[in-house]
Amino acid sequence: MKKLVIIPAYNESECIEQTIKDIREHAQGFDYLIVNDCSTDQTREICEKNGFNLVNLPINLGIGGAVQTGYRYAWENGYDVAVQIDGDGQHDASFLQEMSEAMIRESADMLIGSRFIEKEGFQSSFLRRVGITYFTALIKLLTGTTITDPTSGLRMINRSVIKIFAKDYPKDYPEPESVVAVLRNKKQVKEIPVIMRERQGGSSSIGSIRSVYYMVKVTLAILVESLRRYK
Amino acid sequence: MSLRLQAILLILLICILIGLITQVKRKKLDLKYTLSWFALIIALIILTCFPKLLIIIADFLGITTPINMIFFCGFCFSLVIIYTLTAAISKMADNIRSLTQKIALLEKGEKDHE
Numbered sequence: 001m002k003k004l005v006i007i008p009a010y011n012e013s014e015c016i017e018q019t020i021k022d023i024r025e026h027a028q029g030f031d032y033l034i035v036n037d038c039s040t041d042q043t044r045e046i047c048e049k050n051g052f053n054l055v056n057l058p059i060n061l062g063i064g065g066a067v068q069t070g071y072r073y074a075w076e077n078g079y080d081v082a083v084q085i086d087g088d089g090q091h092d093a094s095f096l097q098e099m100s101e102a103m104i105r106e107s108a109d110m111l112i113g114s115r116f117i118e119k120e121g122f123q124s125s126f127l128r129r130v131g132i133t134y135f136t137a138l139i140k141l142l143t144g145t146t147i148t149d150p151t152s153g154l155r156m157i158n159r160s161v162i163k164i165f166a167k168d169y170p171k172d173y174p175e176p177e178s179v180v181a182v183l184r185n186k187k188q189v190k191e192i193p194v195i196m197r198e199r200q201g202g203s204s205s206i207g208s209i210r211s212v213y214y215m216v217k218v219t220l221a222i223l224v225e226s227l228r229r230y231k
Numbered sequence: 232m233s234l235r236l237q238a239i240l241l242i243l244l245i246c247i248l249i250g251l252i253t254q255v256k257r258k259k260l261d262l263k264y265t266l267s268w269f270a271l272i273i274a275l276i277i278l279t280c281f282p283k284l285l286i287i288i289a290d291f292l293g294i295t296t297p298i299n300m301i302f303f304c305g306f307c308f309s310l311v312i313i314y315t316l317t318a319a320i321s322k323m324a325d326n327i328r329s330l331t332q333k334i335a336l337l338e339k340g341e342k343d344h345e
Contacts, residue, residue: 056335057331057335058335068328069332069335073336076336
């Protein structure tokens, strides 16, 4: 089974080496691909110096476009499983093996690593947790499925979902919206508990003023998504 | 509508029309996206030339001052133009994203081949 780790990287020069080291040590059997989203720092140079498997976007596409590049790569290169890991060290590569086993065991099409099942590790700030609870409720209302951590970036998908994402993936703040899209395609989404760390470098893509935009945009996106018809 | 206003509007509209045609001729504007502009200008010219028509429509819609009718029409057409622009931008953004990804992946394939 071919498994790919996708690492979207925008100005992650501080952490990228550690992230790759982590994957090589703790996630054997996984290939990886760094998608450099036109970083303005030394990310590209560091990756090239180390000979990392790297794709360089000529234009900054934002997180959605960067991750989708990885899914297109996974689709074109015949990967059976793809998982997204953030380049900032929040995600622990040692969960990947467990996730791919759980995915087969639970026959899930998408497996989300959730911070909120066993409530261990870094739990995000209070306000963010409020936002996440709200999205959980909204998704439950619209799809009938409970997703405890819809904003988790640590998500593993199989080839049928890779196909969906390679064709169509949200542009910004893609996580909650794409979970709904997968659910609407009648795919199985499961969660397992994981522990996340606080980011180890770089800065979040969601600042304080943007969080209002985030809530509105993602809410609308989820509503529109649940209006779409799928075969 | 006074004759003077009619004349001023007409001259203005014809100038804009000529300007538009020149720009399309010079290929500065794409004909596809200027169709709604032409529709707007021509509709306004017709309404300016035949104020009676204007009064009839205004009456029908319950607008008391016919000149407001011109503004109203202009506004509606502007909305249509803005909408077509928004739609065009959305499509372009999608295309650019897809192309960017394609180029990046092709470039990678080339590099790996070396």
